Amino acid sequence: MLNPRRRLALAALAWAPLALAALPAAAQDAQQQPVHLLVxxxxxxxxxxxxRLLGAALARELGTPVLVENKPGANxxxxxxxxxRAKADGLTLWFAASPTVTISPNVMSRMPLDPVKDLTPVAPVLSYYNVLVANNSEPYKNAQELVxxxxxxxGKLSYGSAGVGGSNHLGALLFARRSGIQMNHIPYKGNAPAMTDVIGGQISMMMDIISTASGYIQGGKVRAIAVTSPQRNASLPEVPTLAESGIEGLKGFDVGGWYGVYGPKGxxxxxxxxxxxxxxxxxxxxxxxxxYRELGYDEWTGSPQKLAERAATERAMWATVTQGIVVD
Structure with a gap:
């Protein structure tokens, strides 16, 4: 008869994908191969x-290490x-941010994979929204004044982004179109240098993910104009939404993104x-x-089908916004 400690160990290992019959017997015995979560x-x-927050929690559920690996480049x-290209054994997964699945297929001239055909949706993780922030010296304090x-x-207003075709580029572009104003887009190699120039006054504003922008807002480095979610965000409750601005073209404005987990096809x-x-x-x-709530994220969980359906819907939506935009 197994002692309690042995029973608990076996129960934890039962969660691990390594325990499935698809893996070699030696791997099943070792139960030590980590899951690689690529970013x-x-x-x-x-x-x-x-x-990294998900990886730590997932390791406890799987009973095996989850190693987060950064593989930046090419959107x-x-x-x-x-x-x-990995084996379809559950040991290599992708922690995806939605733009790569919903925007990149519409703007990249040489997309190295088809997210629909070459990947397997596994699970939704989170929804996120952006907040429109401006340099403190700008004369407008809300969306109505900005417009x-x-x-x-x-043509005097300028906005930064993490690059051409990024979600904050296209979110700001959609805001400008729907509010009837012209703004000059200044692409950067990431959100951080764009935020630096908003703070320094080299550009007027930018949209940034709430989780990273909130520290600059709370520290008085930039002015929050509005969030892009349909309801106010719990981490920035005093910041209004673009949808509630009273501007006709911004009614129902709901532009955000999400994180999800994918695996190889097959x-x-x-x-x-x-x-x-x-x-x-x-x-x-x-x-x-x-x-996650402290960072301004919204819970979004469910089935692989839920992840696939949202990706398809948003890919079609961004196709109309990105016409004429090409990223080499």
């Missing part, structure tokens, strides 16, 4: 931060491509179901929920 961005950014398609200023001074349905269950259990851990 298409540099360490320290919001996507990396989200992945995060390098990481996605590496996962698409009025933009109409009175066409994964066994049983393996996908096992990983999906483990990820949802990790996301239900109170300490992880608390941390």
């Amino acid at each position: 298409g961005y540099s360490a320290g950014g919001p996507v990396d931060q989200g992945a 995060a398609t390098l990481a996605a491509s590496e996962v698409s 009025a200023y933009g109409k009175a001074h066409p 994964m066994a349905p049983e393996l996908v179901a096992r990983l999906n269950k483990a990820i949802n259990a990790a996301l239900a851990q109170p300490e992880l929920q608390k941390r």
Whole structure:
């Protein structure tokens, strides 16, 4: 008869994808091979931060290490491509930020993979929204004043982004179009240098993910104009939404993104179901929920089908916004 400690150990190992019959017997015995969770961005950014928080919680559910690996480059398609070529054994997964799945296929001239055909949706993780921030010396303090200023001074406003075709580029472009103003786009190699220039006054404003922008706002470095979510964000409750600005073209404005986990194509349905269950259990851990809420994220959990359907809907939506935009 097994002692209690041995029973607990076996129960934990039952969660691990390594325990599935698809893996070699030696790997099943060792139960030590880690899961590699690839991130298409540099360490320290919001996507990396989200992945590392999930990885720690997921390791507890799987009973095996989860190693987060940064593979930045080519709008995060390098990481996605590496996962698409991996064995379909559940040991190599991709922590995806939605732009690579929903925007990049519409703007990249040489997309190295087809996210629909070459990857397997595993689980949704989080939804996120941006906040529009401006340099403190700008004369407008809310969306109404910004739009009025933009109409009175066409072409004077400028906004930064993490690069051409990024979600904050296209979110700001959509805001400008729907509010009827002209703004000059200044692309940067990441959100951090763009934020530096907003603070320094080299550019007027930018949209940034709430989780990283909130520190600058609370520290008085930039002025928050509005969030892009349909409801106010719990971490910035005093900041209004663009949708509630009273501007006709911004009614119902709802532009955000999400994180999700994907695996290589050809994964066994049983393996996908096992990983999906483990990820949802990790996301239900109170300490992880608390941390994500503090960072301004919204809970978004569910099935692989839920992830695939949202990706398809947003890919079609961004196709209309990105016409004429090409990223080499």
